Amino acid sequence: MNPLFDAATAPFDRLTFEEAESLRAAMDVAYFRPGQTIIGEDAPPEGLYIIVKGTVEERAQGELLGLLGPKDFFDSRALVQGAGVSTFVAREETLCALAPRDDLLNLINGNPRFGAFFYIDISRKLDAMAQQDESSQIENIMRARVRDLFLLPAAIIDSVQPIASAGRIMRDIDCNALLVKDGERIGIVTGMNLSKAVVLKGMTIDDPVGAIAQFDMVTVAPDDFISQALLLMTKHNKRRLVVKEGENFVGILEDINLLSFFAGNSQLVGGRIDHAATLSELAAAAGQIGGQIRPLRRQGVKFEVVAEIVSDLNRRLFAKLFDLLCPPELLNKCCLIVMGSEGRGEQAVRTDQDNGLILSEPVDPTALQKFRDEFSGALADFGFPPCPGQVMVNNPLWSRTIDDFIADFGRWITTPDEQSAMNVAIFSDASAVAGDESLLARAKQALVEKASHERVFFGRFAKAIEAFEPPIGLFNRLKLEEGDGDALDLKKGGIFPIVHGVRSLAIEQGLEETNTFKRLARLAEIGALKPEFSRDLARALDYLQTLRLDAQLDAAASGSLLRPGELTSMDRDLLRDSFQVVKQLRDLLRHHFNLNMF
């Protein structure tokens, strides 16, 4: 038994029993009094410290980067590189198990799976982490219950009714299976049964449906695990199960819905949006977008991809709504844009509307106003909350002619207030979703043009990344008990600085890309950022966003935020790595834009 480190959690779970035992046997335990330095700046570390009790501060240039608690370990970077950039100081009485450097380096070199966690390169580390996720994802799926799945309605038809009626009901309720009541018995009939009866068996559409129903139904309860449903389908060779709670029929579970729970069905939702002919059809499709996120995350799909899929669906939805509502007076004279996180394609869980309209020329004010109100109202009905800052089509400030927009850019660029900077930020993330895209391209070009003549603007603009300190107290249990959620911390301390810092560079370079990941790739291409650093930033952003997304999903399910205390030590280590990358970006921008002047 091992009292010094938890061999069941990453990265130590990747050691063989013998390796773990040899590491344990090589460890000493060191005591540190409050305020005592454990690893000094630029000092070669004796080994890897694993906290047994107490709290340790990680500092760099006097700045507090984070707090570490029991089971956390440090400093993997310093261990591999021979010296670190951070200082580690005991905040309270602290005991650390100490794994000697040589022993650990041997394990890192001898066991690649273990070694991956200690690479200096956060990208490779996160990739190693992603592989670990897969097994736990499957487990999560298997713990879901039948009631979590999409079920077909349990519509019942009497067995004496003709085949024709069954067909009509199926069409009306848009469902391919019906329950058939035959006295006390209940059976099932599918569309395929109907067709086969008529086409292959020569029955007429007036024959009773009872003659072709199958009465050997297999039932499950809503509380059964979906793994059980899957087993029943396989065992009885059934494509459908009847879901029954007590004596009541709750619905019909089809194999396709079981599969889509595993895989999501975003392609179906996309098709539904494109084919919607009315607002209510579109509303139904809109309601299914949010449902795509969970299955995708369950499969271990990372934020970047989840956001891309969701953004694509949202944009198709906006475009379709535009098609349905746009009056002839506006056609070919405007461009519908989405801005902010939606414009960057980095919104997964729905936040608020951030959209606008660029007109090529003044149009009939009555028609315009009607469109504005209908559009924003429809989106609100679809479940997109109105934007608190009123960045919406129904706000005349955000739906006006391109000339009016451009006339304002000068003021946005030169006025040193928060609102102006915010406007530039929001607009520079804009993407066209419908109408004449060249309008947005022209407007953005004008914005970049104006900004490029105002060197002082960039410093003021980029300065916002210094508004929030790194998330101090993120791991501090005491602080957590006060009820501080981590979602805000992740956003302020990590996500915002990356997004805004990259945005500042993107505007400076006049990039067309709005997505932060694509901006990063482009910045590396044109040599504005080192390729490795650009990749590290992308990985860090993806990791922070994924954590935040999971916290948001968790909150939706349980009504409470995920607590960092529930994260694994590995996650906390990766968090620290991510914040380290954020800090490097801050330093780079501070220098690049001369932020000390502002």
Place this chain on the structure above:
Amino acid sequence: MALRWLFRAMDKATLADKRYSFLFEPGPPDEVVSIDCETTGLDRNRDEIISISAIKIRGDRILASQAFNTVVRPRCAIGPEAIKIHGLREADVANAGPIAEVLPELLRFIGGRPLMGYYIDFDIAMLDNHVAEFIGVQLPNPRIEVSRIYYERKYGDAPPGTQIDLTFAKILKDMKLPLFNQHDAFADALMTAMIYVSLMDLKERGVRISRPRHKGVGDFHGG
């Protein structure tokens, strides 16, 4: 204290095997040994040792990597109650050496260092059964009772009538240490060492362990 010194002096004089006179020399300053024995039962006269773990502590460092760990084959059967506690069965100790083979190495390991433990008197009494046979005297090493330091830090200034809890679990909890698998000699010696270094720092800095304000509430969790 004076009496112990006298015994020591007498013992040193009567030490049968002079090769072990180093036991009477003071060990390196700043070093103590955390020691724990698992036994066949709790009867000091009849029961025997089946495993020993000794870990040196040098200043703030617990030298766990150089620990002395051994399993001992007892001459008597292991009681079923004891097996339940430490999990060592006859089969587990069948291939181990008898205590006579183990003792010389243990004695060289501990040298003249103070022996520290939780209810250390029991462990030393168990060892003394054999040490006396072996070298003619009892272990002369100074003893440090960890629960006594804890008592002093926590209850040293307590008003009369304060309810006192010196269970191992309670001490761990107060020291904010996790409970590993207790009744494994190495884990016990290691936990005791962790308690010791933590307590010694509190003592040095004059920090007391806080007591709950209310009195008389029984602890139903067994400490």
